[in-house]
Amino acid sequence: MTDTLESLLGEAQGALDAAKSSEALRAWELQFLGKKGRVIEAVRSVGTMPKEERAAYGKRANEIKVALEAAYAEREESIKAAELAQNLEAGEIDVTLPGRPVNRGGLHPSTHTLRDFYRIWSTMGFQVYHSREVEDDDTNFTLLNFPPHHPAREMQDTIFTTKPNVILRTHTSPGQIRGMRELGENGTKPIRIILPGMCYRYEQITARSEVQFNQVEGLCIGKNIHMTDLKGTIAEFAKAMFGPQAKVRFRASYFPFTEPSMEVDVECFLCGGQGCRVCKYAGWLEIAGSGMVHPVVLQNGGYDPKAWSGFAFGMGPERITMLKHGINDIRYFWANDLRFLEQF
Amino acid sequence: MRVPLSWLKEYVDIEIPAELLAEKLTAAGLEVAHLDYLGVPQTMVEGLRYPKSDHLVWDNQRILLGKILEVMPHPNADRLVLAQVEIGGGVIEQCVTGAPNLFEFKGAGLLSSPLWTAFAAEGAEVWDGHSDEPKRMILKEKPLRGIPNRSMVCSEKELGLSGEHEGIILMREQPHDASGKPFAPGTPLSEVLGDIVLEIEFTPNLARAISIYGVARETAAILDKELRPPPFDVLMEGATIDGKVTVTITEPELNPRFTFALLENTTVKPSPEWMQRRLTLVGQRPINNLVDVTNYITFEIGQPLHAFDYDKLKARAGGKAPHIITRLPKPGETLLTLDGQNRVLDAHNILVCDEEGVLGLGGVMGGSDSEIDENTKTVLLEAAGWNFINVRRTMMTQKLHTEAGYRFSRGVHPSQALLGVMRGIELMRVTGGGTVAKEIYDNYPLPPETVVVKLPTSEIFRILGVKMSAHEAQNLLRRGGFLVEAQGDVLHVEVPDWRMDIGTGVIGEADLVEEIARIYGYDAIPDTIIADEMPPQWANAKFQREEAIRDALAALGLREIVSYRFTAPEREALLTAPGMPSVLPEGAYVTLANPISPEKSVLRKSILTGLLEAARLNARYAERQFTFEIGAVYLEHAGQDLPDEPRRLGLLITGKRNDPAWMGTDSGAMDFYDLKGILEDLFKALHLSGVTYSRAMEGSFHPGRSAQVNVNGKTLGVFGEIHPQVAAAFELEGAVLAADFDLAAVISVMNELYTAQPLPLTPAVQQDVALVVKEETTNAEVEAVIRKAGGQLLKAAQLFDVYRGDPVPMGFKSMAYSVTYQTDERTLTEAEANKIREKIVKLAERELGAALRG
């Protein structure tokens, strides 16, 4: 009976030599060494042998099994090595082909800048406060120390509604009045807020002017708030926004709701203050209007101007976005052209 | 306003370069927008940056003051002459020129009074007078029609003074310096005509500075220099003005002062060179000495004047002394103003009238009836004070802008009227001759009270954060012209009468603190970090959740857009498919009274219009779009003045599912389920639970392909395929998928405190169940049955296939679910799973009439 064993061994060895791939090898294993493989069956069949042949048959069957297992392992290793070599050699692809497209969304450029503002101002304790966009004339102007027909109103061309005294806010400053009245608890609590949102002016839409634009107003009210704090705080903001080297300067200006009032310039971050086209060779870029809150405004917000003081500032996210990214046409912001928006 | 440095220097010494002066004025709130260089070089100041000017700098060796002695005819050309120009040191140069303004002197021999001009010698650089584009050229020897010629007499254009090239610069009087010393022939022209003009922009609080003298006053304060006022003396040699004119002021609040001076037996003629030159420099065209003086005073000290022809007024009064009345209009009254317009007057327009009728709009513009002209012999010169608010109102309602109105509407103190009328009448006398009547007629019913403010020095620290002694603050205010007396730590400040911008009480204190800071210099004020108490910080969940929604949408591949808040009712009407009830909220629009264009006439009530319009624009080059917008809509609310401004969230996707790619992608057109997939993921990202979908009926959407989203009985909004007729109305092709959500509703169901699930302790068992159900059976119904039958052990049921066709009978469909069972209590066996599966099938048979697909 060992003859059958010997011929099985010969057959198995021949088939193993013929197996050239992992698949063929696996098939071979199944055929000979698997649970129901012929070699295993042969080993198992020792019990069916006549008693006298059992020992020799069993021994030989086991020898064959062990030998074939070793041969299999050896063969497996060499096939794997050959296949790896082939994979490395033949697996070369064109790495310059484009990747599989991914659907990338993103936020509007103004949102990005608004978020920079939120983040920076929140580290200084300024929280976001939203105020309405359709306003009454009183809150937008009169309570902010722009009396009716005052020439200061010329600075802000207004869009009126057909309802008397109802206008679209020309700036976020009316939110100062609403914020003070809502949060100040009758002029007894300090305030630090920023007021972001859309404002409206009666302007022709051109590369430089828009009928709607975002503004971010800041308001800080306390019993010990000085102009030195305003300067220091704005300087901190500029460093956080434009980098640690950013320098600011303050120029006297006029807003009816602050006094002293000042424009804030930051040293041009595009040319390092050396002068370039964007800063009109002045080395400075105007980024904000600011000032100490006017006593009339404090009063209208419920505060005693003899005991309380404060500062306010306003900046335009679109303008700053334009400066940062070299955008020369403000009309891009609301035109919703994906070719523009997808750059952010 | 244009401020020539040469004129400014008449009132204040300026030893620093104009560029540095511009910087200092700008820092103090007088923004110098531009420097206009006339012949003189730009100075580069260390530490300052400004654009390099490309103006022509006059060569001091070659561009000189020339004295034309004689104008001889050209022997070979009628249209050319030979000007004999003395250029100093006895040198006479002959210039061949075609300047038409020399022709009247041709062949007249030696001129009895020589002409003064701008002379350029060979080698000088000038602008090419014949070129339309600015082009420089160097003068070279070149004979003209046979006569040698190497130099020239120049036009304003050739020297960069203006675009004027009709004739050469001609002065009939010998020019002189500020001290009156005449310039000799051959003086470098830059000393004679060279100048720098500062273009200053004034904020509305700077009314006091809208004149050359006003700027000088600010300059003197900033540079701490002495101020030299112009002379206000008048030689009055005529009979008294008393009885020659009377003025009745009916509205002293609107017209607090009215003054007149009278000049008799004068002659109208051209103004002197120096006055013409100054007016030209500030942008005024010289006309004659009377008109020019009124303009000159307006620009010099900021007090507008008005000159009447006295004889015309007298004639209107029937030969009697004119009686001037300032009053409000009678109903229906009109006025023909100098600009030729016949104006219907508004009730608030204060008028200058006589008994015959209206003569002018007070403070803004005169009428044509009583105007001076070239034959005027007797001038009645008016200087008045007007209420600035009322003048501005008149300018706005009459849509009329004048130099006088500009100044009066910003605020001119009535004290200035007297100075203006005196300075004006004297200049008219000096330039035109005649006799000034004794005394000024002065009707001043309402002199403003002198403003006095008590300023404690502690207030300076409280506002500025700078400790300042009374003495130091006093000095700063004095530089600004305030009369200041320190009493201990309190400054008693008297406000000078040219300022109307300083209030009283607590406002006056703030106004003075600003003045102190401005003169002290904002840059000198140090920076500090806020030491004051930090207000309590509150959680702003609404705001944070809105930002979280933005982030989630961007992460899902959507691009944020921001549309105009303006639209037109006709545009928004397109959102409702024909025959459907309007999708727009009820109530009126917030309608603009002065829209910038008809398509921006109201504020939007829906967020979808902007998204659809953006889709239309982008469809031209984008094959697929994924956009969203978050923002307010505006709804009038009955009984409320101001509208509600609820915020909405809109989404829109359209076009191909994927970008085409070389390896092949699914680039079919997106449908309802693409948007639903995005929304499901969005709701997952926002941790909404209990989201249900039901069929929607909204006029913007396809009735069969739209759904309403609810969470715990609260409606979040609608989404689906835009109704084909609505899409067509917005010129969109193919399926457009959109969503319109109530942002507050979404925010209200968001939950940051969701519970994280522990990982399972035992393996799950997964099986597939395919059920054949009636066509109208919904996924929601089948899923509900599976969940009910699956009980506690069922962890998930995921639809993975819907099949229609053989062998599934018509009117039925097969829905295949992958169902997962798991419990942490034990490892489930196949047998247990099979049991549940049987339960599911049984329940489906009973409740849905379903059959297990074989």
Ligand SMILES: [Zn+2]
């Ligand atoms: Zn720059």
